[in-house]
Amino acid sequence: MALWMLLFSTIFYNMPANVxxxxxxxxxxxxxxFLLTAALVVASRDRSDLAELHQSIWAHMRHLILDVVLGMSTIRSVGCVEGLLLLGEWTPLTLGQNDDGGEGAAxxxxxxGVRLAYLLRLEESSFRADKEADPAMLRRRLAWTFTYLSDRxxxxxxxxxxWSRGPALSARFTAEDFPSLQPQYASGDxxxxxxxxxxxLTTLFGNAHDILFASKQRTAELMxxxxxxxxxxxxxxxxxxxxxxWTPLTAPSHLKCCLRMMEKYLRLYVNAFAFQAVLYRASLSGTDVARxxxxxxxxxxxPDARMVYEAVDAAEALLRIAIEDIGPERHLRYMPARxxxxxxxxxVFLYKAHAAGAISSGKHAQTASLVRRxxxxxxxxxxxxxHIASKYAKLLNGLWFHKGGARGDTTRSRGSEERVQSDEVGNLNDFNQVDGNDENHDDTGHLPSFDEIGLQPLDWIESVEGLFSMPAAFPWDQSIY
Known part of the structure; x- marks a missing residue:
């Protein structure tokens, strides 16, 4: 549990300290x-030396989750809601299976967690009471607030x-409503x-989502x-x-980086809508946007230049945060999948932007260098x-540089060699052959078009969220674009 206290508890900071x-x-x-078991599952998931222990704990966790599904009274507690939200942030590994990065499980x-929160009537804690809230009520309020955040x-x-309606609109909670999280001394976090x-920030996300992606028909009309x-x-x-x-906020540096990543992603989320609109209008006019x-x-x-450039800038800023501001071994390694x-x-957006012509060929070397870093x-x-980082490193190498394996891949696998060579890595090898070049040659001066790596024309509107859905096989799964 020392690892949990050091690395995970500050990210998922709503857990009671005494637990x-x-x-x-x-x-x-x-x-x-339930909460303790969830914490142990998360703390052991990326420890190769604890692989067998992790599988044993996870097997027990699955039985507890089944009790939640069946509505067992022994599981109905605020701690159970907190444990489910915890598992939603760090989804346990499904070894031996191709997954979607854990998003479906999350x-x-x-x-x-949301349904159990409603069963426990945690939403009632989102209304301010006349009397001062006791510790139990404050914990319920905190759990409901994190339920809202996780759901959105x-x-x-x-x-x-x-899933959830979120905190009551009549009660706009501020930092003063969460005394257990306030700094213990003047310069504290x-x-x-x-x-x-x-x-x-999550409210801004939700509002943008509701307006820009209200329905397929409405989204198409806007574009x-x-x-x-x-x-x-x-x-x-x-x-x-x-x-x-919120820039002057006093908090651990890695948590401020998480907040900045959310803000940059929101910028990308909003402004990339204009980029996608350009592609959609072109497809309606009969243009083969894949070629x-x-x-x-x-x-x-x-006409959408300002917003397209803003989206590109936000995407590059996101990558720079991970490259320059977050320690890969101390913090990035243990961050939630989102x-x-x-x-x-x-x-992926930067790849699409260049392939569509929004990023000039002259800037490609700079962009490719950023992605390589x-x-x-x-x-x-x-x-x-x-590890999720290893899987996505391989996928990005395949998309950007036509390489099936990550550079200097010396990491150990917890499973057999057959399992390591999963379908998604096999697909990468197929795309290496499409390029016709030596797999060790990095062609950073050329970015292949969509059809060169097997992408079909962008029928993104079939998925309302198109650009923003993130299956694991994102570079080659047409439905996400």
Whole structure:
């Protein structure tokens, strides 16, 4: 549990502090067994030396989750909700199987947490009471707030409807409403303000999602008529205002980096809508957007130039945070999967932007160098070939540089050689053959078009979230574009 206390507890900081303290272990086992088991699953998941122990704990965890599904009364507690949200952030590894980066499992687990939260009536804690809240009520309020955050974040990433209604609109909670998270001394870390910043940023995410992706028909109308510009401008102003308020926040550096990653991803999420609109309008006019540039005279000649450049800048800024500001072995290695997905999505967007002509050929070497540095950071962060960082490093190498394996791949696998050579890595080898070049040759001066690596024309509108859904095989799964 020392690893948990050092690395994970500051990211998932709503857990009661006494739950993991040795002197309270007996009480924790008796009253918080679900939460404790979830913490042990997460703490052991990326430890190759604890692989067998992790599998044993995970097997027990699955039985506890089944009890939640069956509505067992012994599982109905705030700690159970907290444990489910914890598993939603760090989805246990499914060894021997191709997965979607854990997003499908996270969606289901968070959904269980939301339903259990409603069963426990945690939403009632989102209303301010006349009397001063006791510790139990404050814990319920904190659990409900994190339920809202987890639900919005996973739903937006997957393009799904929201499970929960979130905190009551009549009660706009601030840092003062979470006394257990407030700094213990003058220069201490202010987790309460960090939570308020997260809630406000997640609210912006939700509003952008509801307006730009209300329905397939509405999204298509916005793109054809160009009405989206006013919403993107309003969202951009709101992001700037949020940034001015929360930049001075006092919090651990890696948590501030997480917050910055969320803010940059929101910028990308909003402004990339304009980029996708250009491609959509071109496809309606009969242009083969997989083979013909949608920006023949550069992005500057497009009416959407400002927003396209803003999206590219946000994507590059996201990669730089991971490269320059986060320690790959100390912090990136243990971050929740969603932060990896923010980064991976940025790299994929930059690929799409160049392939569509929005990024000039002259700038490609600089962009490719940035992606290469990011891949190097992922390789350092990976503990073995089963780690999410290792998998995405291989995928990005295949997409950008036609390489099936990560550079200097010396990490150990927890499974057999057959399992390491999964379908997604096999697909990478197929694409290496398409290029016709030696697999060790990095052609950084040339970025292949969509058809060169097997992508079909971008029928993204079939998935309302198109650009923002993140299956594991993202470079080659047509449905996400």
């Amino acid at each position: 993991l303290l040795p002197q309270y272990l007996h009480e924790t086992i008796k009253h918080e067994s 969606w289901s687990i968070v959904g269980l 974040q996973i739903s937006i990433r997957m393009g799904q409807a929201f 202010d987790f309460a303000s960090l939570l308020q910043a997260q809630v406000e 054809v008529r160009g009405d989206y510009t006013k919403y993107i401008d309003d969202a951009s102003r709101a992001i700037v205002a949020w940034d001015l308020v 013909v540039s949608c920006f023949p005279h550069s992005a500057m000649a497009s 932060f990896y997905l923010y980064e991976i999505h940025s790299a 990011f891949i190097g950071v992922l390789e350092i962060a990976a503990t073995d070939t089963d």
